[in-house]
Every structure is written in structure tokens, then in C-alpha cells.
Amino acid sequence: MGKVIAIDGPAGAGKGTIAKLLAGELGFSYLDTGALYRAVALALREKGINPEDSDEKIASALKGIGIAFKDEKVFLKENSQLSTLNSQRPDGRDVSEDIRTTEMGHYSSVFSARKAVRDFLLDIQRNASLNSDLVAEGRDMTTVVFPDAWKKFYLDASVEERAKRRYLQLKEKGINITESEAKNDVVERDARDSRRDIAPLMKAEDAVLIDSSSMTIDKVLENIMKVIRADH
Numbered sequence: 001m002g003k004v005i006a007i008d009g010p011a012g013a014g015k016g017t018i019a020k021l022l023a024g025e026l027g028f029s030y031l032d033t034g035a036l037y038r039a040v041a042l043a044l045r046e047k048g049i050n051p052e053d054s055d056e057k058i059a060s061a062l063k064g065i066g067i068a069f070k071d072e073k074v075f076l077k078e079n080s081q082l083s084t085l086n087s088q089r090p091d092g093r094d095v096s097e098d099i100r101t102t103e104m105g106h107y108s109s110v111f112s113a114r115k116a117v118r119d120f121l122l123d124i125q126r127n128a129s130l131n132s133d134l135v136a137e138g139r140d141m142t143t144v145v146f147p148d149a150w151k152k153f154y155l156d157a158s159v160e161e162r163a164k165r166r167y168l169q170l171k172e173k174g175i176n177i178t179e180s181e182a183k184n185d186v187v188e189r190d191a192r193d194s195r196r197d198i199a200p201l202m203k204a205e206d207a208v209l210i211d212s213s214s215m216t217i218d219k220v221l222e223n224i225m226k227v228i229r230a231d232h
């Protein structure tokens, strides 16, 4: 198993940007676990599954789904023998764009509260660290998926700042959204992701808290690198 840097935090805290930069700086692989939850939500919706459906129905719909994350692209295969596709040569459909809609943001948050979904993704996430050093970001990296991670961070920012970032991010992608819709989306997802029963978003006791509300990306990266170098 490789070294793992685990980063958790709420929607729009900048986890993705920071994790990518950090991975590049250190020569680690980057794992965006939110993308995996989004891909599962897409697959479930395409199979006609609703949030009210039973765990059994969800678990059965997940059988045969294969996912891979490679070079920041997400691949989905609907009739797969393996849940983790070969990440060197993923043979699934590239769903990287389809999972970035506000609709999939919503459904990924809703379905991520379900045990069948979290169980399904657990091994896929852990497998990513088997052959490589990893920067993994999400909601339960420091608490559940990689509790023994080499370094743990909790990246936070004010609701206003996160809503602003999410708004700009979506606008850049050509998604039509107002600032107040972006704020509602962030607030609603925060509440659901941190109040769910299984693996809720929370700061691990041993995670270093970084509030990026009034920090530039470079400053956040510098602070994280200081912690990493401190006992290198």
C-alpha cells in the first residue's frame, strides 16, 4: 500500500483544486471520490433507481457496474465483471462531463447516504492506494476509507465563499445557475452530507484544519506542504 494524504471537507472548499496541485507537486496519484459517487448516481438513475428504493434494489442495480478513475477522467461500464475497472486501460464509457451537472451533484449526495452505495465504493477507493502513493479527497477519507492515512487534512471555507466558488465553477462549465441557487445547493448538500447516519462529513480528531476562506490557492498549498515537510 502506498502513502495516502487524505483530505475531507464540504462542497466548494477547494479540495479538488488543492488535491490535484498537491498530487502534482509530490508525484502522487489523485483520487476524486466525489466523482465516483457522482458516477454511481448517474448509473443508478440510468437504471431507473429512485432515492426511495430499498437498499436491496440499489445493491442489485450496482451489480455489474464497473468504475475507473484515470487522468481525472471517470469511466463507467454497465455490464462489468469487476467493480474496479483496469485503470490503465479503462474500457467503459467516459462520463466525466455527464457527472458534473447540478442534478448529479444532488443525486450523488442523496445516494451517498445509502449503505449499499458506500459499501460498493469502499474497495474501489482503497484499491486506488494499492500500487501508488495517493492524494484522496472527499467526505470520509480521513475517518472511514483511510483512517490510517499518512497525513490528514480538513479543508473548510465560509458558506459564502464556497457558494461563490461553486457558482463560478459551474458558470465556467456553461451551466446556467444564479449565485443564490449555488448557495442553496451548497447549504443543502452540506446539511445532508454531514447529518447522514453512515460516514457523515466531519473533521477527524487528528486532521489538520485549514480554513481557506481568505487564502489564495498558493497559500493553502504552502500551509499543507509545511505540515507535510514538518516530519518528513
Ligand code: DC
Residues within 6 Å of the ligand: 011, 033, 034, 035, 037, 038, 105, 108, 109, 112, 113, 137, 138, 139, 140, 141, 189, 193
Ligand atoms: O465532492 P463532490 O461535490 O463531487 O461530491 C458529490 C457528493 O458525493 C457529495 O455531496 C457527497 C458524496 N460524497 C461522499 O459521500 N463521500 C465522499 N468521500 C465523496 C463524496
